[in-house]
Amino acid sequence: MRVATWNVNSIKQRVDNAVAWLKEREPDIACFQETKCVDEAFPREPFEALGYNVKVHGQKTFNGVAVLSKLPFDETTPRLPGGDSDDHARFLEAAVSTKSGALRIACLYLPNGNPPNTDKYPYKLKWMDRLIGYARERLELEEPLILAGDFNVIPGPADARVPEAWTGDALYLPPTREKFRALVNLGFTDAVRAASDDAGLYTFWDYQAGAWQKNNGIRIDHMLMSPQAADRLVASGIDKHVRAWAKPSDHVPVWVDLDIDV
DNA sequence: ATGGCCAATATGATTGGA
Numbered sequence: 240m241r242v243a244t245w246n247v248n249s250i251k252q253r254v255d256n257a258v259a260w261l262k263e264r265e266p267d268i269a270c271f272q273e274t275k276c277v278d279e280a281f282p283r284e285p286f287e288a289l290g291y292n293v294k295v296h297g298q299k300t301f302n303g304v305a306v307l308s309k310l311p312f313d314e315t316t317p318r319l320p321g322g323d324s325d326d327h328a329r330f331l332e333a334a335v336s337t338k339s340g341a342l343r344i345a346c347l348y349l350p351n352g353n354p355p356n357t358d359k360y361p362y363k364l365k366w367m368d369r370l371i372g373y374a375r376e377r378l379e380l381e382e383p384l385i386l387a388g389d390f391n392v393i394p395g396p397a398d399a400r401v402p403e404a405w406t407g408d409a410l411y412l413p414p415t416r417e418k419f420r421a422l423v424n425l426g427f428t429d430a431v432r433a434a435s436d437d438a439g440l441y442t443f444w445d446y447q448a449g450a451w452q453k454n455n456g457i458r459i460d461h462m463l464m465s466p467q468a469a470d471r472l473v474a475s476g477i478d479k480h481v482r483a484w485a486k487p488s489d490h491v492p493v494w495v496d497l498d499i500d501v
Numbered sequence: 502a503t504g505g506c507c508a509a510t511a512t513g514a515t516t517g518g519a
Contacts, residue, residue, distance in 0.1 A: 248518085249508055273518085275508070300509055301517070351519060391519075404502050410519065445519065446506035455502085459519080489507080489519080 240337060240499040241266045242344060244387035244460060246443075246490035250274040250281060250305065256484055258285050264478060266494060267309045267501055268335070270346035270387045274303030281305065298328040304346045304388070310335040310501060319347070321369040329366070338500040342468075343377065347388035352409030360409050363391070367418040374425055383468035383499065386427065389490065390461050392419040394429070397438045398458035410459060428469035430462040430495045431477065442477055443490050451482055460493050471498040 243266035247253040250271060261269065274281060274297050281295045286307050296317035297303035306315065312333055319330040329348040334341055347370070352363030370386075377384050393411045396402040405411035423429060431440060441456025450456065464472060473496040481491045 252508070273508095351517085353517095353519065401502080405519095408502080408519075443519070445502075447519095448503045448505055450502090450506095457519080 240342070240497045240501050241494055242268045242385055242387065242462070242497065243492050243494035244270040244272070244346070244462060245492035246272040246348070246389040246460060246488060248273050248275075248488040248490065250303075251276055252486065253488055254282050254285055256481065256486060256488070258289065259484075260478065260481055260492060261286070261289055261307075264492065264494060268333070268344055269307040270344065271305040271307070272303070272346070272348040272389045274305050275301060276303060294331065294333060296328050296331040298326070302328045302348060304328060304331045304348055306331055306333045306344065306346050308333060308335055310337070313341070319366070319369050320373055322366070325366075341382050342499065343380075343382055343384045345373070345384070345386045345388075347386060347390070349388065349390045349392065351391050352415065355407065355409045355412060363409060364414055364418060367415075367422070371418065371422050371425065374422060374427070378426055378465055381467060382465065383471065383497070384465035385468055385495070386461075386463040388461070389459060390419065391459055392416065392461070393457050393459055394419055397436070398440070400439070400441065400455045400457070405457070410457070423463060426466055427463035428472070430464055430472060430475040431458070431493065433469065433472060434475045440477060441479070442493055444482055446489050460490055462493055462495050464495070468497060473498050
């Protein structure tokens with residue numbers, strides 16, 4: 240079983256790249272973020288033609304998440320609990336059945352939070368509190384669960400080429416990193432860090448200022464595994480080469496292989 | 502972390518992203 244996540248930065252602009260990547264990496268389940276279109280406008284057909292069931296939760300202009308699954312969905316639930324006034328399309332949970340039981344995937348697009356001196360930053364922190372609440376509840380099920388998506392969090396200095404440049408940024412401020420640690424410390428395993436302590440593992444390179452050419456990247460897209468998922472972790476990786484394709488997203492895919500028969 | 506970008510919007514300027 241292979242599960243992946245990718246912030247595509249507009250699914251309409253990324254159909255060709257997304258299809259090419261799905262053919263190459265062949266995930267059983269793929270989570271997309273920043274689809275940036277309403278549900279009726281989501282280009283489902285190219286993905287259904289590859290054998291995926293497609294569930295979308297989008298909105299006009301911004302945000303938007305989607306889950307593609309070769310396994311049929313048992314259940315899909317949009318919206319992170321606890322945000323009555325939150326109308327951002329940032330969260331879509333999916334449950335599927337494997338030969339060894341249920342597998343649950345939360346596809347999430349955590350708020351950026353910049354600039355920090357505006358109400359965007361408290362919105363980010365509150366969203367993280369809600370995510371922690373959701374995760375705590377789901378862990379009680381003692382099932383394989385993966386939180387997959389664009390967390391907009393640089394966990395530590397090894398996760399940025401130039402960490403000093405991020406000290407005042409919402410992605411790296413101490414409260415952001417503290418809440419991410421609190422989430423992980425509920426019992427999750429960061430799939431990429433479980434495989435490597437290497438510096439230079441990034442998932443985002445800005446379009447500006449030649450960031451890609453200088454390898455001025457950050458690691459902000461993560462896959463957090465519940466104990467029952469981490470126990471079955473075989474491999475993980477970052478598809479960095481996708482950033483060099485024509486018409487790239489500024490993010491690249493992250494994937495995990497689990498010892499779970501589909 | 503800005504010189505340099507990209508995407509969406511009834512669009513030729515503004516907003517959001519990270």
